Each structure stands twice: as structure tokens, then as C-alpha cells.
Amino acid sequence: MKVTAEICVIPLGVGVSVSKYIAACGPILEAAGLKPQLHAYGTNVEGEWDDVFAAFKECHQTIHDLGAPRVHTSIKVGTRTDREQSNDDKIAAVRDRGSAM
Amino acid sequence: MKVTAEICVIPLGVGVSVSKYIAACGPILEAAGLKPQLHAYGTNVEGEWDDVFAAFKECHQTIHDLGAPRVHTSIKVGTRTDREQSNDDKIAAVRDRGSAM
Amino acid sequence: MKVTAEICVIPLGVGVSVSKYIAACGPILEAAGLKPQLHAYGTNVEGEWDDVFAAFKECHQTIHDLGAPRVHTSIKVGTRTDREQSNDDKIAAVRDRGSAM
Amino acid sequence: MKVTAEICVIPLGVGVSVSKYIAACGPILEAAGLKPQLHAYGTNVEGEWDDVFAAFKECHQTIHDLGAPRVHTSIKVGTRTDREQSNDDKIAAVRDRGSAM
Numbered sequence: 001m002k003v004t005a006e007i008c009v010i011p012l013g014v015g016v017s018v019s020k021y022i023a024a025c026g027p028i029l030e031a032a033g034l035k036p037q038l039h040a041y042g043t044n045v046e047g048e049w050d051d052v053f054a055a056f057k058e059c060h061q062t063i064h065d066l067g068a069p070r071v072h073t074s075i076k077v078g079t080r081t082d083r084e085q086s087n088d089d090k091i092a093a094v095r096d097r098g099s100a101m
Numbered sequence: 102m103k104v105t106a107e108i109c110v111i112p113l114g115v116g117v118s119v120s121k122y123i124a125a126c127g128p129i130l131e132a133a134g135l136k137p138q139l140h141a142y143g144t145n146v147e148g149e150w151d152d153v154f155a156a157f158k159e160c161h162q163t164i165h166d167l168g169a170p171r172v173h174t175s176i177k178v179g180t181r182t183d184r185e186q187s188n189d190d191k192i193a194a195v196r197d198r199g200s201a202m
Numbered sequence: 203m204k205v206t207a208e209i210c211v212i213p214l215g216v217g218v219s220v221s222k223y224i225a226a227c228g229p230i231l232e233a234a235g236l237k238p239q240l241h242a243y244g245t246n247v248e249g250e251w252d253d254v255f256a257a258f259k260e261c262h263q264t265i266h267d268l269g270a271p272r273v274h275t276s277i278k279v280g281t282r283t284d285r286e287q288s289n290d291d292k293i294a295a296v297r298d299r300g301s302a303m
Numbered sequence: 304m305k306v307t308a309e310i311c312v313i314p315l316g317v318g319v320s321v322s323k324y325i326a327a328c329g330p331i332l333e334a335a336g337l338k339p340q341l342h343a344y345g346t347n348v349e350g351e352w353d354d355v356f357a358a359f360k361e362c363h364q365t366i367h368d369l370g371a372p373r374v375h376t377s378i379k380v381g382t383r384t385d386r387e388q389s390n391d392d393k394i395a396a397v398r399d400r401g402s403a404m
Contacts (some may be wrong), residue, residue: 012214022397030376060102076311093327140239156378158303188241192242272384273381277379
């Protein structure tokens, strides 16, 4: 089942800065072949359901290994049966409507 | 890896009512032993990471089988290494602070 | 514009426990007449858009006043023009479908 | 109260494509001076709390005016008292950690 998804990890118990923990997820998402796209409120990925959620699990384990006792993550995930659509397709669909964003 | 989580499924292409699709997820979450707790903006569950995300995958498949060509889902997931905490523990922790909610 | 909404506040920089900060939001949501319903992954409310987001703003201010230097909040908000629907209506709509959740 | 935020709008009752409705939000967010940054799972903005949520309200009204009877939106919002941080700062903080994302 092919998905597009967004992950936003929030480590708790390690202060106010989260960048170190987000950065640690990059290599995991890259190695899983999920084409990660970083933005200010998370990282967008695409791939097979099982690969995506196995990588997200590894992100949680890595953040705990870095010393965070608690991790709160929000995820968006989308599936379609009418056609395949990548994250870049989704952005292009909005821009093709004349959006300057 | 024990988790608590929340799932909120939004089927697209099948009109404005989503209740039929949310209801179809109930038996899946129950059968997986995830102790589902329904609320107005999703369903909270708890269990092992792999069991939770396998059940969420089955929810997507079921909603597609019911005729929805697109499913948009938001998920919250939490893990802790400092102690175990169930969904009921989380609610009790707030109420023990004197909250009337 | 009448809305139903969910708020999940995560204070950062104040350790792993968030219950004290969530509990502090209860009286704010009650005083705004938003009929708060606590669950394990947030609090559901309903009311006019401006009242809801003014109360959410007051929650952020209160959590900062309690000593949290950073607050990360996720919100779901829904509006409808086809009919009015309360949070209780949304739950009943799923249970009326035979869901045991 | 300065915020960074993300908005992800899902119109219901108007088929599977959401790009027309997301594109319609662009001019609203630009006109409010919120520096919108589009990505595959939403649009990130920054500005004063009241300006941001007034603009989000106008997005809902506009999507209804375009014919969607129901709109489900997820929002992330962050506030800080320790320092000011823009959406670009947040991305740079992760990339400065050597992330290739």
C-alpha cells in the first residue's frame, strides 16, 4: 500500500530545542528510500506503508537512545486507489492552480 | 515498543458523512487488542507499535474496500522509556490535578 | 462560525509530565463555555470560532506563565454548512452504526 | 503573541481533489502577511496569533463559499518565550546539524 506521509517528532524531557532529534531522523528516512522533504513543521515522505512506519519506529528508538525519555509524534498519512500521487505531485497540483505559495 | 496513539480517519470522495467508515475501524482495533476509546475527534488506542500500525493499515484497506478512493488520516503516537502509562493513566493524571474536565 | 475542535498542548522545557499544564487549560475552556471533553490525546470543545481560538491563546499564555518556555500545540477544527453537529452528535453517529467503541 | 503554525485543510463533500481549495487559501495567507510556505501536507505560516487564526477562519469561509459543505482542518501552532524563531530558522536549525534533508 503506497502512502505519502508527514512526521513531526517532539522529544520531551530534553529541553526546548528539538533540532538535534529531528536531524537524527534524516539518515533513517533516507536509508529507507522515503525521499524525505524537511519543512518547518515536520518531514514529508513517501513509500510503502510498512517501510514508512518501520522507519518512524526507528526514529522513536533513535530519539530515546539520544536520551529523550518521552517522544510525542504527530503523523499524517494518505492512501489513494484512484491514482498514484507523489509529494511533488501534490505541491504541483496546488501551484498549477495559480497559487504563488 | 509499547505505544499510546490516536487515529482520526477522513475518507474523501464519499460525501460529508464519515461515521460509517470510523465505525468500520472499531472491530479491527478491538480484534488487535488495542482497547479503542472513541471520542469526537478520533479513537485512542494502546499496544505494541507493530500491532497498532498493522491495525491502522487494515483500517485504510477496509475504508478503501467500502468505496472511498482516498483516505487522509492523522495520527498521534507516544512512547516513553521512563515508565509505562496507559491511556486511562494519562486521563487520571490530569484529573488528579483537580481538573473538572 | 460554529466549530467543533480538539486541542493537544505539549509544553517543552519543563520535563516529561504534561498533566499539570493540560489541567490548567480546563478552567479556561469551561469559562469560555466550550463544553470541554478530556481524552487521552487532547480535549474536544465546541463553540464559535473566535471564542475557541481566544481560549486556546489564553491556554498558551497560561502555560508560559506556569514556566514553560515553549509550547507545541496540535489542533483539529471542523466547520459545516449542511447542518449543526455537536461533539456528542459525532460520537453518537458512530455508535448508531453499531460500533462498540 | 508571535506564532509559527501549519494549516492542512481537507474539504469534504466535493470529491477527492483538494488542490483547488488549498490554492484558494494562498492569497488569504499572503494578504495577512503570514509568509506562507507550501509543502505536500500543508502550509506553514508565521505572525501574530490573532492574525493567523483570523486568516485560517477566512480560509474556512472561502472553502465553504467554493461549495464544500464540510471542512476538516488540522493545525500545528508553536509559541516561545525564550527567543524569537521563524519558520526558516527552524529549518536552518536542523540543517545546521548536518541533516541532508
